[in-house]
Amino acid sequence: MKILLLIIYLLVTAMKFFLDWLNLRHRQQQHPPLPQAFVGQIDAERMAKSDAYALAGDKFGFIEDGFGFIVSLLFLFGGILPWYDNWASEAASGFVANGLLFFGLLLLVQMLLGVPFSLYRNFVLEEKFGFNKMSFRLWCVDTIKSLLIGGALFVVLAGGALWLVNKAPQSWWLWVWGFWGGMTLFLMYVSPYLIEPLFFKFSPLEKESLEDGVRELLDKAGVKAGKVLQVDASRRSGHSNAYFTGIGKVKRVVLFDTLMEQLEDKELLAVLAHELGHWRCGHIRKRLIKSQLVALFSCLVAFKLLNADWLPGLLGLEQLSFAGRVLLLGWLASLLSFFWTPISSWFSRRDERQADQFAIDLVGSGRELASGLVKLARENLSSLFPHPLYVAIYYSHPDLVTRVKWLEGRKPSQAK
Secondary structure (H helix, E strand, O other), X not given: OXXXXXXXXXXXXXXXXXXXXXXXXXXXXXXXXXXXXXXXXXXXXXXXXXXXXXXXHHHHHHHHHHHXXXXXXHHHHOOHHHHHHHHHHHHOOOHHHHHHHHHHHHHHXXXXXXXXXXXXXHHHHHHHOOOEOOOHHHHHHHXXXXXXXXXXXXXXXXXXXHHHHHHXXXXXHHXXXXXXXXXXXXXXXXXXXXXXXXXXXXXXXXXXXXXXXXXXXXXXXXXXXXXXXXXXXXXXXXXXXXXXXXXXXXXXXXXXXXXXXXXXXXXXXXXXXXXXXXXXXXXXXXHHHHHHXXXXXXXXXXXXXXXXXXXXXXXXXXXXXHHHHHHHHHHHHHHHHHHHHHHHHHHHHHHHHXXXXXXXXXXXXXXXXXXXXXXXXXXXXXXXXXXXXXXXXXXXXXXXXXXXXXXXXXXXXXXX
């Protein structure tokens, strides 16, 4: 069974690398002419720079993913897992302590192994193309903050789950699901006040006319938001975005300062109308419900399988601790998730199209949104011609050229 599982792992990994290679090669081919909406915004020089940025990211991704594959291969199939499992069991007495040590040390090692890749991505790749605005000191401060916050959340979430498993061995799957679901809602509620300000400085919009336009758009869409804020994202990156955060009465509209510099007000409002569409079309609520149902199903399946005698045998082992079994089961789930990815991506692209239609209905046409997206693509050096198969499997949004063509051909309240 170990050999069969190894073959499956190698095949799935090979498929992933093949798709990455296919997309990389497709980008290097001669591109078709750009639609009229791109003319005057993205010239040949800008297109060449976008291709170079995408190519550099793809090549770096190959190295990073390849390294991760080798580490996983050695850990699972090279004899490290049983040794580590035995060591953790001897080093920490008690069910909860053993689980926290087992997973906590793995997460710490994973973070440390990722440090060189993070440094290269920020200070070499992003720096080369003019996106990195972060000093090394700020990177260190952010990393330390992330480590402390992540560590605290890990102790609460993992420690709480392990305690529930130990105290309710016949029904822990339901208790763990409820605990994690409650914590998810709690973090969504407090994150705008407690976590996000640790990394970014939020302030009221400096441009009053823009805030008036945002408020008018919110009223027209029937969405209530407590605050409309701008964030100093330019301290870290030249990339731009806008988003909603929080739930209930703590919902906030957040605009990157880079976004306000790159777009005209009418274009920015059209982009914001798209984000409003996700709320008004119920995408956020539906995704939250779906994620909780998947979590409930996952907890139930884990409850049924974690004590199975055959589980350690998948790796040719006679025994594994509870923590080791959770790790193995989670890894198996990650393998299976690859085959679900195209379905999930299709639903996501459908939601994006619905949000685009909502934006068209709200602002009166798709021209402003199309124009804004083209400018964002220009400023962010977005890849304009990904391989269609790669789009079908991985893209959560329609590819930009297809999306802009669709927007320009749509009218308000047109049948979907």
